[in-house]
Amino acid sequence: MKIAFVGKGGSGKTTLSALFIRHLAAAGRPVVAVDADINQHLGPALGLTDDQAAALPSLGAHLPEIKEYLRGGNPLIRSAEEMIKTTPPGPGSRLLRIVEENPVYAACARPVALDEGSVRLMVTGAFTEEDLGVACYHSKVGAVELLLNHLLDGPDEYLVTDMTAGSDSFASGLFTRFDLTLLVAEPTRKGVSVYRQYKEYAQDFDVHLRVVGNKVQGPDDLEFLRREVGEDLYACFGQSGWVRRLERGDEPPLRELEPANREVLARLQTAADTAHGLRDPRRYSAQAVRFHLRNAESWGNAKVGTDLAAQVDPDYVLGAEQPRTAGV
Ligand SMILES: Nc1ncnc2c1ncn2[C@@H]1O[C@H](COP(=O)(O)OP(=O)(O)OP(=O)(O)O)[C@@H](O)[C@H]1O
Ligand SMILES: [Mg+2]
Numbered sequence: 001m002k003i004a005f006v007g008k009g010g011s012g013k014t015t016l017s018a019l020f021i022r023h024l025a026a027a028g029r030p031v032v033a034v035d036a037d038i039n040q041h042l043g044p045a046l047g048l049t050d051d052q053a054a055a056l057p058s059l060g061a062h063l064p065e066i067k068e069y070l071r072g073g074n075p076l077i078r079s080a081e082e083m084i085k086t087t088p089p090g091p092g093s094r095l096l097r098i099v100e101e102n103p104v105y106a107a108c109a110r111p112v113a114l115d116e117g118s119v120r121l122m123v124t125g126a127f128t129e130e131d132l133g134v135a136c137y138h139s140k141v142g143a144v145e146l147l148l149n150h151l152l153d154g155p156d157e158y159l160v161t162d163m164t165a166g167s168d169s170f171a172s173g174l175f176t177r178f179d180l181t182l183l184v185a186e187p188t189r190k191g192v193s194v195y196r197q198y199k200e201y202a203q204d205f206d207v208h209l210r211v212v213g214n215k216v217q218g219p220d221d222l223e224f225l226r227r228e229v230g231e232d233l234y235a236c237f238g239q240s241g242w243v244r245r246l247e248r249g250d251e252p253p254l255r256e257l258e259p260a261n262r263e264v265l266a267r268l269q270t271a272a273d274t275a276h277g278l279r280d281p282r283r284y285s286a287q288a289v290r291f292h293l294r295n296a297e298s299w300g301n302a303k304v305g306t307d308l309a310a311q312v313d314p315d316y317v318l319g320a321e322q323p324r325t326a327g328v
Pocket of ligand 2: 162
């Protein structure tokens with residue numbers, strides 16, 4: 001399952017991503033955690049020191065190697081230089097699995113030990129001032145899009161992404177690459193307005209969107225979210241003393257999280273597992289092709305100097321030809 005946490009800045013995306021990741025790891029599930037936010041905070045939220053987080057390899061810096069590996073022996077892609085972030089896989093491409101060793105993980109992922117279990121963490125890399133609004137910014141997130149388009153993930157395996165705030169997520173096709181998108185909303189007008197904006201943009205792309213209320217303090221907050229969000233409201237995480245302890249620099253064990261909040265994490269897992277069953281591989285691959293053709297026309301063909309539409313094998317469906325179960 002591929003799960004994204006999105007929402008307004010400061011709503012709690014990183015906090016809930018990290019908690020969900022810890023919950024899955026504690027249940028013994030394999031997890032790849034991805035920090036795709038402009039503000040790279042997932043590493044520290046999973047317990048890394050600032051120095052450890054700063055030393056993580058970045059996906060952005062390894063893009064050429066990633067492309068070379070994924071291209072494999074795909075005859076439609078003549079070189080890694082001709083690969084753009086949306087170049088879809090085809091016959092001969094190398095695919096990634098959640099549970100395996102591969103050169104991409106060796107270069108870009110690092111294990112993070114948690115109080116219960118451990119996960120693999122990948123980060124896009126810090127965004128600098130000059131990245132914002134220019135090609136580099138998108139190329140960093142583009143690495144994640146490329147990886148997701150080449151990922152064969154089975155049930156009971158999870159990739160959890162902490163996404164960038166608000167509508168910046170729509171800068172690429174990445175927001176369509178998830179089985180489940182969890183929009184974190186505080187019970188405020190701004191919180192729900194980001195939800196409405198996201199929903200409106202996402203509905204043309206079959207994005208499976210659910211809202212998780214956060215910092216919910218009582219019946220008034222709950223009532224507000226119910227009224228404003230309606231049936232998309234899936235669960236509500238409360239204002240948490242456990243999270244405050246974390247903020248103060250304590251390292252509270254996961255088992256001490258408030259039972260009601262732990263229950264929310266279990267519900268999110270159920271939502272993710274359900275989403276897996278709703279997958280449509282054909283539609284997923286077709287959407288990847290749609291974004292690729294759009295990029296090819298708007299900037300890719302000019303940048304690479306060739307017709308990138310030729311990289312598409314119209315019959316190829318990711319996951320259809322190489323079924324593989326977890327850990328095999
Ligand atoms: N349920 C909660 N209870 C108490 N504090 C919370 C809760 N959720 C988040 N916080 C606090 O709110 C602040 C913002 O949370 P967080 O950093 O997770 O948000 P974010 O959406 O990732 O922000 P950004 O957009 O900056 O990445 C943090 O100080 C965090 O500790
Ligand atoms: Mg964050």
